[in-house]
Amino acid sequence: MADSSPMQIVVDGLVKRFGAFTALDGISFGVAHGEIMGFLGPNGAGKSTLIRILCGLLRPSAGRALVAGIDVAGDPEAVRRRIGYMSQKFSLYGDLSVVENLRFFGGIYGVSEAEMPERLRFAVDMAGLTGREDALVATLAGGWKQRLALGAAILHRPAILFLDEPTSGVDPGSRRRFWNLIHALSEEGVSILVSTHYMDEAEYCHRIALINRGRLVALGTPLELKQHSLGGELLALEGERIGEAIAPLARAPGVRDVAMFGNALHVLVDQAALRLPALLALLAGSGIADGRGRRIDPSLEDSFVHLVAAKLPPTEVAS
Amino acid sequence: MSACAAVAIEVDGLEKRFGALTAVAGLSFSVRPGEIFGLVGPDGAGKTTAMRMLASVMRPDAGRIVIDGIDVLASPEQAKSHISYMPQRFGLYEDLTVDENIRFYADLFDVPARVWQARAEKLLAAADMTPFRRRLAGQLSGGMKQKLGLACSLVHTPKVLLLDEPTTGVDPLSRREFWQILYSLRSEGVAMLISTAYLDEAERCDRIAMLNAGTMMYCDTPAALKERMPGAMLEIITPDPRAAHDAVRGLPGVRGVLMVGTGIHVHVDSGERRTQIAAALTAAGIGIESLEEVAPSIEDLFLALLEQDGAGEGG
Ligand SMILES: Nc1ncnc2c1ncn2[C@@H]1O[C@H](COP(=O)(O)OP(=O)(O)OP(=O)(O)O)[C@@H](O)[C@H]1O
Ligand SMILES: Nc1ncnc2c1ncn2[C@@H]1O[C@H](COP(=O)(O)OP(=O)(O)OP(=O)(O)O)[C@@H](O)[C@H]1O
Ligand SMILES: [Mg+2]
Ligand SMILES: [Mg+2]
Numbered sequence: 212m213a214d215s216s217p218m219q220i221v222v223d224g225l226v227k228r229f230g231a232f233t234a235l236d237g238i239s240f241g242v243a244h245g246e247i248m249g250f251l252g253p254n255g256a257g258k259s260t261l262i263r264i265l266c267g268l269l270r271p272s273a274g275r276a277l278v279a280g281i282d283v284a285g286d287p288e289a290v291r292r293r294i295g296y297m298s299q300k301f302s303l304y305g306d307l308s309v310v311e312n313l314r315f316f317g318g319i320y321g322v323s324e325a326e327m328p329e330r331l332r333f334a335v336d337m338a339g340l341t342g343r344e345d346a347l348v349a350t351l352a353g354g355w356k357q358r359l360a361l362g363a364a365i366l367h368r369p370a371i372l373f374l375d376e377p378t379s380g381v382d383p384g385s386r387r388r389f390w391n392l393i394h395a396l397s398e399e400g401v402s403i404l405v406s407t408h409y410m411d412e413a414e415y416c417h418r419i420a421l422i423n424r425g426r427l428v429a430l431g432t433p434l435e436l437k438q439h440s441l442g443g444e445l446l447a448l449e450g451e452r453i454g455e456a457i458a459p460l461a462r463a464p465g466v467r468d469v470a471m472f473g474n475a476l477h478v479l480v481d482q483a484a485l486r487l488p489a490l491l492a493l494l495a496g497s498g499i500a501d502g503r504g505r506r507i508d509p510s511l512e513d514s515f516v517h518l519v520a521a522k523l524p525p526t527e528v529a530s
Numbered sequence: 531m532s533a534c535a536a537v538a539i540e541v542d543g544l545e546k547r548f549g550a551l552t553a554v555a556g557l558s559f560s561v562r563p564g565e566i567f568g569l570v571g572p573d574g575a576g577k578t579t580a581m582r583m584l585a586s587v588m589r590p591d592a593g594r595i596v597i598d599g600i601d602v603l604a605s606p607e608q609a610k611s612h613i614s615y616m617p618q619r620f621g622l623y624e625d626l627t628v629d630e631n632i633r634f635y636a637d638l639f640d641v642p643a644r645v646w647q648a649r650a651e652k653l654l655a656a657a658d659m660t661p662f663r664r665r666l667a668g669q670l671s672g673g674m675k676q677k678l679g680l681a682c683s684l685v686h687t688p689k690v691l692l693l694d695e696p697t698t699g700v701d702p703l704s705r706r707e708f709w710q711i712l713y714s715l716r717s718e719g720v721a722m723l724i725s726t727a728y729l730d731e732a733e734r735c736d737r738i739a740m741l742n743a744g745t746m747m748y749c750d751t752p753a754a755l756k757e758r759m760p761g762a763m764l765e766i767i768t769p770d771p772r773a774a775h776d777a778v779r780g781l782p783g784v785r786g787v788l789m790v791g792t793g794i795h796v797h798v799d800s801g802e803r804r805t806q807i808a809a810a811l812t813a814a815g816i817g818i819e820s821l822e823e824v825a826p827s828i829e830d831l832f833l834a835l836l837e838q839d840g841a842g843e844g845g
Contacts, residue, residue: 252701253673254671254699254700255658255662255670256671258671299672299699301619351574352573352575353573353578353619354574355574358573376672379698379699380618380695380699381573381727382571382573383832384833385573394772408701409728410702410791411790411791473733508792515702
């Protein structure tokens with residue numbers, strides 16, 4: 212029961228099977244006190260499944276999960292009192308008003324009547340819904356619902372937060388405000404596991420856990436991921452109809468990977484300076500007259516695409 | 531008549547009120563065949579409301595909508611057969627499998643089996659969902675559901691596509707695949723109206739309209755909109771973007787600061803502020819790897835224009 216581990220969240224060899232399908236395949240990592248851990252991975256990687264296990268909503272098939280030092284499978288109730296959880300799936304009541312929803316969730320999480328008015332004001336203000344306290348949630352725009360759901364999750368000041376794609380569909384201005392709030396919470400010591408598909412948001416996390424098909428494929432700071440996960444240097448090549456050069460480039464010596472980024476190709480090579488001249492010549496030879504290129508620093512999206520698209524052996528997946 | 535329509539979507543003076551609230555106020559624009567037209571704007575701007583009226587799911591209080599030559603308000607049923615509409619929250623049958631859901635939508639629009647089967651195969655491959663065709667929709671992950679919704683919306687190819695935040699929750703790899711599909715539809719002459727909260731996607735549209743509080747503020751190509759950016763944009767690469775953000779905010783001439791991964795974008799009234807800003811960072815003990823004037827991104831622009839029009843963020 213005691214908080215003996217410095218880690219507020221410990222995931223240890225977690226496995227989750229749904230029938231014959233393995234959604235989580237032995238994942239281990241930890242989240243420290245006050246740490247913001249970004250949780251990345253393609254659709255279906257297993258992020259929500261893991262978060263639901265950590266919230267005590269789903270039992271693991273094998274392995275162990277500790278939250279605030281408590282074994283989740285052993286005492287899910289004790290865990291739930293210490294955490295805030297924002298589900299990826301919309302979880303508010305459409306036929307209740309903004310304030311009624313907050314009161315309802317405050318009650319579930321044990322916010323005292325004395326504290327309630329201040330917490331309600333905080334949440335309404337954070338969601339930018341001042342003046343719309345009595346609006347039915349069903350009539351709110353998508354982005355506002357999302358903000359309100361976050362307010363509901365932190366109403367009771369939990370020490371540990373699980374946020375499953377909290378900003379999906381939220382406009383850029385609100386996303387910034389939202390991340391300022393996440394950082395403020397972290398500075399107060401709140402540990403946060405937050406999943407996202409926005410790579411710019413991943414940059415703001417202290418560390419990132421990237422999973423693919425139920426397995427952890429990278430764990431580290433954003434900088435570490437960008438610098439070490441590619442295993443080579445990156446060139447950006449541009450030119451008219453550059454897409455047609457993908458196949459010949461992929462076969463060129465020294466080239467490890469080619470991916471389309473907007474209007475450019477990002478080419479992973481062993482040594483940028485060494486390979487660039489030959490690749491430019493190859494572009495010219497492929498009929499791309501205005502081909503040009505330069506070495507670039509990899510972005511997190513480069514790392515993501517590289518780590519996830521890395522051709523894995525075909526999996527035998529059941530229905 | 532529809533074969534020679536030079537505009538696929540024409541919207542004129544569209545208006546919708548909910549009680550005292552005007553959700554859409556006098557909206558006018560048109561979309562050509564083979565054009566991708568983006569709708570962006572803050573939460574609650576009226577994007578979904580506008581789209582619902584175009585899809586004839588909701589009746590406007592005023593205005594006119596013509597889709598592929600058909601007056602939507604006069605003949606909503608006829609217009610519907612020219613449209614595919616993907617709502618912000620797509621209704622899947624959770625107790626049907628992936629394949630069965632697609633088939634349901636194909637039947638609804640009388641798409642011949644040969645056609646929809648071939649298309650479904652392509653769409654599911656792009657979504658990286660081929661192995662899951664026999665899984666119940668209710669057991670899919672959030673993003674997989676979203677991608678299935680997209681596949682259902684694209685299984686018949688009408689002349690006009692209305693997509694309300696189609697890529698919300700879709701991972702970066704699948705989003706690319708999805709845009710490739712939109713580009714190929716564009717080359718087939720399909721007109722697309724698409725709302726998005728991902729401003730890198732707005733960048734990919736042929737034209738974008740920026741809505742705020744129901745009103746259209748700007749409508750142009752991404753490049754032309756960037757020309758309108760008031761002042762200048764400085765990009766500062768630094769080891770500590772958060773500290774730099776706080777240090778630069780509130781300096782004279784600084785209109786906005788945006789963290790962008792490894793640094794910050796500073797919106798200033800003039801590029802000449804750079805020395806002043808560099809000095810302030812140095813004084814605060816924050817390292818600068820580089821400081822350059824850069825072309826604004828659509829996200830920079832979005833925030834700058836909203837600030838300018840007094841609708842910026844509160845905090
Ligand atoms: N009840 C279930 N029965 C069968 N399979 C399931 C069930 N719940 C989840 N899955 C499968 O487990 C895998 C992981 O799903 P999960 O929701 O954890 O993914 P995710 O990483 O959160 O994806 P997304 O980014 O789309 O939200 C998916 O293939 C999903 O279809
Ligand atoms: N049925 C309704 N009754 C009352 N108000 C409504 C209704 N539908 C929408 N609104 C209001 O109309 C405004 C516009 O909402 P809309 O959903 O069109 O915004 P949006 O631009 O799609 O936002 P988001 O990006 O968050 O999805 C909001 O203030 C919303 O609360
Ligand atoms: Mg998920
Ligand atoms: Mg909307």
